[in-house]
Amino acid sequence: MSDLSVNPALTTWDGHHGLPRFDQIRDEDFAPAFDAALAAHEAEIDAIAANAEAPTFENTVVALETAGDELSRVSSLFWGKAGAHTNENIQALEREIAPKMSRHYSKIGMNAALFARNDALWEKRAELNLSVEQERVLERHWKGFVRAGAKLPKAEQERLADINEKLAGLGAKFGQNVLGDEKSWSLKLTEEAELEGLPQFLRDAMAAAARERGEADGYAVTLSRSIIEPFLTFSTRRDLREQAFKAWVARGANGGETDNLAIVKEVLALRAEKAKLLGYENFAAFKLDNTMAKTPEAVNGLLHKVWDKARAKALEEEASLAGLISEEGKNHEVMPWDWRHYAEKLRQRMFNFSETELKPYLQLEKIIEACFDVAERLFGIKAVEVKGITAYHPDVRVFEIRDEKGGLKALFLGDYFARPSKRSGAWMSSFQSQHKLPLKNGAQGEIPIIYNVCNFAKPAEGKPALLSLDDARTLFHEFGHALHGMLSDVVYPSVSGTGVARDFVELPSQLYEHWLTVPEILEKYAVHYETGEPMPKALLDKVLAARTFNAGFATVEFTSSALVDMAFHTRDAVDDPMAVQAQVLDELKMPASIVMRHATPHFQHVFSGDGYSAGYYSYMWSEVLDADAFAAFEESGNVFDPVMARKLKNNIYSVGGSVDPEETYKAFRGKLPDPQAMLKKKGLAMVGELAGSDA
Template identity: 40%
Template sequence: MNKAILSPIALAVMLAACQPDTNSQVNEALTQQQKRNQEKTKSVQQNNPLLTESNAPFGVPQFEKIKIEHYEPAFDFAIAQNKQQISDIAANSEIASFENTIEAMEKSGQTLSHVTTIFYALNGTDTTPEMQKIAKKMSPRLSALNDDIYLNAALFARVKAVYEQQEQLTLRADQKTLLADSYQSFVRGGANLNDPDKVKLRDLNGQLSKLSVQFGENLLAETNAFELVIDNKEDLAGLPEDIIAAAAVTATERDHDGKWVFTTHRPSKNPFLTYAHNRELRKALYEGYIQRGDNDNANDNKKLASEIASLRYQKAQLLGYKTYADFVLEKAMAKTPENVYGLLNQVWPAALAQAKNEAADMQKMIKAEGGDFTLAGYDWWYYAEKIRKARYDLDAAQTKPYFSLDATREGVFYTAEKLWGVTFQERQDIPKYHPDVRTFEVFDKGGSSIGIYMADYYVRESKRGGAWMNSYRKQQKMFGENVKPIIFNVLNYPRPVGDAPVLLTFNQASTLFHEFGHAIQGLLSDGYYQSQTGTSLPRDYVEYPSQVMENWMMEPEVLAQFAKHYKTGEVIPQALIEKIQAAGKFNQGFATTEYMAAALLDMKWHTLETATEQDADAFEKAAMDEIGLIPQITPRYRTGYFSHIFSGGYASGYYGYIWSNIYDADTWQVFSQNGIFDQDTANGYRKHVLETGGTEDPMIMYRRFRGQDPQVWPLLERRGLLTEEELKAAKNQ
């Protein structure tokens, strides 16, 4: 005979129907069940490193103790705890106040934040099939929890009550921002919907969470699956020796001993497309890259992308917005799709015209060399490099010996010290999530410790592509102490081969400076509430500090500190610096056009006014035909591998890089005029930009630093997209 197992609630209901003299038995049963639950909870906490306080220096997670079996119980515990915290806030019998409602919500969910931060950070840097399964399982649960919060009528009533009395409250600027953001988050989360529509919204959010995880997994699988195997040394003609050596190591790792393997990871793909003489092999690798997620196989992302776009439109409509872009941009600096298109349309014509000129120059070179073919996408990098060398006497391979990875990192440390007095000391006693990680304690001017900085540089198959900054802990003061941040940068550089150092291209070195720009904002953050510190900023503003940081790398004073030949120690010659600067605007038509094509593709997907799913290939082609993209250029991200917008946080926001570039170029005007290490400028930039995070409207903070709104002409000038007459007119406006 099967015996039903009763829950504590069902047990209580059943026993309550018994004779009055059994009440003591009921109470005893409930008491025993509560004790068992408490013991179980205590056991989970004590035996799970994700739920116990780390005793490592600075409270850095003890990564070596975390096992795959710890994640799900930690999520279960943290989600249940957060639900109870929210329930307690909603059920509070006291009159709603900023402290017992808005601030209480901000302080809730700390355990869940800790667990999710560690899990998703590691899933991006060192994933496994088991972690991917957990991500799939947890994504809809976390989405549902988010809905539980924002669709909680009692909780929203309290938030609304505080929001409506804000004029009578004495609040700091950051508290006013927190209150406004909290109220708006509930409205944007569906709090004003009727009950049937709330059910629909939950369903849409659940579907979106699952599909976005699947998109990212498919892309990682596609990227790792492709390999170009070369067994004839003659096919390596044109490639630098360090690239050939790295390809041999990759071949051995992939069980192709004695051969050479190139992959679609950028450190492998980019140099092959730039230097390899064999045109057919360049074509094979190029097409392997641009066809990711578009191969009609198990990892095909075309249908997923279309489903995601359709669901997002339905969500926007449900919440009262015309398109998903309208929904997203309400919280951005741009505010509306019309404003985004206003900027993109201002830059696009000049960029496209310049790209066409560049393509014509390449076609002339092909003809002059006796080539009888039309320039194709897989030729662009190769011929751009040849023209760069011919026109500016600059071969990108000339610069690499001066940009070793370690020296470039020291260059960015030097820059931070000169600007803000910040110094870095490597620590070997702090846990690492992977052996590749380098860990540094960060000190402010005066010697006080301000946080931990980790750097994870090398490409590996368990790491997603690209480069980014993240945190294991954000700076905040809301629990009575100044919690120090734990910040990390992730990049994908080739591994060292033998005893040789990793040598970077100029662009790779620039990327290191870029990502450090994000990191220094996280490290210098000085806010009260966790949700406002570090890079908690609109998508079209958050790239601004990272883009500013790139400028210092081109300055002779900075280059002299770190750009030294890895063999001889010779500082990069001034003549070579001048060649780099002279070539700075070279190929900007291509760089701007391929980026903007992706930004415009993002906007097209998210300004759709229909829930009808699209044929992704046809949709993309029509979008590119509409803007006149030339066939020799592919959008930087095609639909099938556009993870920024389909599995990241950049939907309707990829334009943000160029929008942020406006602030960057405008800011650099100040440093250029006052001195690149002028302390008044540096301190003002730190105080009003780096330290403030999302405590106020970013435009208000920018005006405090700059004294005016940013201008667009410095951006157009930098990219070489204005004639002298146009530039003069723009400056006089």
């Protein structure tokens, strides 16, 4: 781009090994950069569409693959900041840019001349002598055009573009509303009686959170999962647990400017209309057409199969918790703000260890090292931290990922601590994806630049960050996604890394979690933050024995959310989303002691964009795959078996979307998985149920 009003730092990345120079980018740079990048991309698209030469894979598909480089760079920087370090200026621009980007891509998807070129190639694909990857790339582009409305009459195309534009704006506002509720609420505690039961690590985190919010003293309960969950676990003050819990589950449903209920209703209506325009029975059918599951019936079949077992298990767990409450001389029922508190007491009784006993052995620094060590043992890559590089926030750390020969494979950024400017949750994303195509600047391909974002409680100055076991799993999970991006070895950017079917994308991340609890990893990296002593074997054995503890609760939380997601997206109209949610939960006989992991008004997976809409089930679909995949290592007798690791790298982590997911899984495992491996892992499989059908 030659526009002099555009800051070149947004599009010319000449920092360390091609990193952006984040310190040279200001918020006000983004608007003119988007305008210039959108115009440049449109000109490139027009040139491809107007090419007088007959369409070839090179002059059409490859040209599309490399077009829009400036827009990709500006977008990745902007959306990265919008998620991980936002402010009012960025949020205002996000509300403006999201619909503008949607309109831009709708225009491309409905470009008749451009589609005609792709369609001509698609019709004669058998004659083009394409590689498997090239066939997948061509198919992705052709289906992308069709799903964008390329075959619709002009009036319907315009309506579809309007719908997509509105959905983009609504998704941005939904996420901002949730963040607004999270930022605006905190519970300040100052009296010792209010802190009863809270371990020192949590007090330290709450004190740090209070300072971050401008409080000179006291402790803050915030809605960051790394604070709210341990508070609900350890606080003996039932009244405060109830207050905090109700604020947590009310995000997006507090009335006023941040209320999401009207947005949800409009989103569901627009999605249903979009699906009908494109010839699908409902939005779920539209979304699932391009996945492993294929149909809503297949998804609901798996979810209901798991639901019945999970609910039965959860009711057993609830009865045990009620017994503890009764023993304390109390007569209240198990309510959602009680579950974590009494489950922790039950775990202490059953397995004779507590979260407070475990946490000193789970230092963030050591778990990061464990992540890197597992990657080196499995895939031969090494992470080398590079100090002194300015990223998009002072907390962000930069690592070089190098292969066995020392060659640079990728750059990895780790952003681990919660802050008010960051949306909740944890995720992986990329500033740059791996590919091997020649670029206009003369480069032959690009290395991936991947980042992980987490929301762990930041420790007080001079103290180590201590994780819960769930936090440690989250770290491994997101690094599994990062590896999917960093180990990518494909030619074309559209099938790079995580560019796979939605219900396959969680396989590399969920599979990687398994190595956290491999005994030799815990023995090496679960060391006490004060003494450096490894976790005692007796405690380690208890942790491993307790892996399926509370599985009913966790599975009910998840599965209810997935079933509500599917119910929303298999209906023509939803007049009252909360009534539909209530109806689904009532039909499921949802235990009153448990709530959905993500209630509708803050279900960001589904409504803050449509990434996981009619797709939240995919975590469980992938869990069927990951349980079976790890079983392959266990069956080999060595969880770091080099033959299995090589097959895993070559068939799962490095191929991206260049191969059909069913085919690539079978190439790794020799067969498709059985759901029973997943049920067994969760402790939900009954005796005699270890045979079943393919997923």
